[in-house]
């Protein structure tokens with residue numbers, strides 16, 4: 001029952017690298033699928049050979065298993081000239097796909113989980129910011145976020161305040177915008193595309209669209225992967241494994257406005273795959 | 281659930297945090313800088329992070345995820361994201377009763393911890409985990425020779441090994457896993473203890489092999 005909403009969303013199930021290596025046998029929403037083809041003509045089939053829609057965008061192969069897929073969200077920054085598009089590989093995490101997204105939306109953990117990189121004590125305060133469900137686009141947005149970071153990006157030379165903006169485009173897709181050290185007037189884009197294998201296990205595909213012409217590709221990916229591995233050590237140790245939507249189960253504060261909006265939004269849509277609901 | 285033995289106090293230095301289990305309840309057991317031992321539900325009320333990954337700051341336990349502090353009563357005392365906020369009293373971990381007796385950490389998940397009586401003047405020997413059932417463990421304790429002689433079981437859990445006695449406390453973790461806390465006569469020498477500790481290793485190995493054979 002909880003798969004119902006999820007079936008009609010789009011999920012990243014491979015990237016150019018996995019395509020180059022040959023067919024990728026993987027699991028999406030508990031169903032086995034095989035991802036193959038080229039970036040021009042990706043192919044997704046199930047174990048019986050039945051084909052699913054497949055398209056290559058934002059450095060990844062996207063597919064949907066439902067009969068009436070919602071449109072694939074747009075990330076306009078992907079087409080902006082001057083940005084470097086950096087797919088960051090895949091990280092397997094034994095956690096709910098929704099917990100993975102919620103962690104991505106959270107800044108209060110930076111000083112403790114990404115110590116010395118995205119945050120550091122005593123700079124722990126989360127100043128008031130704005131989080132909202134935008135009904136017109138059916139997305140969650142968080143704006144006016146500012147946070148002190150010792151090394152905001154690979155390209156950062158010193159610590160400083162970073163401005164953040166978050167956008168949740170689908171229950172398992174979130175995009176963040178953050179001020180970009182070499183180009184203060186622009187914003188770097190970092191996204192996570194979460195492939196839910198089951199309600200309690202996912203493959204996370206980070207992807208970036210950066211203004212950084214100097215860093216080596218390998219260095220950029222390594223920086224991002226290091227951060228994701230730190231997040232994984234948290235994500236695999238949260239209980240319950242599924243994300244509780246009942247506000248009584250986990251106690252938030254003001255710093256959690258984005259998470260509160262995200263949970264509310266999931267609940268209002270019936271996007272329960274990976275969630276714990278009162279009656280479940 | 282009765283009060284369970286969760287190992288030796290000497291293995292938990294001040295400022296250390298460990299994970300434990302009593303009758304299916306996942307616990308964080310930790311020791312404040314002042315030496316006090318606490319046992320709580322291993323779950324941060326904020327976003328469910330296992331508190332056993334946390335760290336001790338003074339006499340508080342801090343959660344690894346967002347650094348929230350919890351004092352000895354289990355109440356949240358500090359939220360780093362809002363340094364000036366006095367955390368509401370409703371933010372509180374589930375606290376369990378702890379007692380220290382005979383150098384053993386005892387915890388009850390229901391009511392006040394009541395340590396089991398130890399039938400001799402004792403000192404701590406060691407704590408270990410064994411993949412076996414209780415009867416398998418007892419059988420191994422009766423079987424593994426010590427300094428050439430067969431052990432004698434005096435009463436359940438109490439064994440005579442040469443000139444010494446060892447008292448074996450069990451905390452069943454699941455069907456076939458036991459956390460064992462072993463005590464020895466108070467006047468056993470360090471040499472006795474080292475030899476008896478090796479005997480414990482042999483007991484564990486035998487209990488696990490026999491389990492595989494069965």
Ligand code: FES
Nearest residue numbers: 324326327343346
């Ligand atoms: S989950 Fe423990 S402080 Fe947030």
Ligand SMILES: [Fe+2]
Nearest residue numbers: 103113114231
């Ligand atoms: Fe993180």
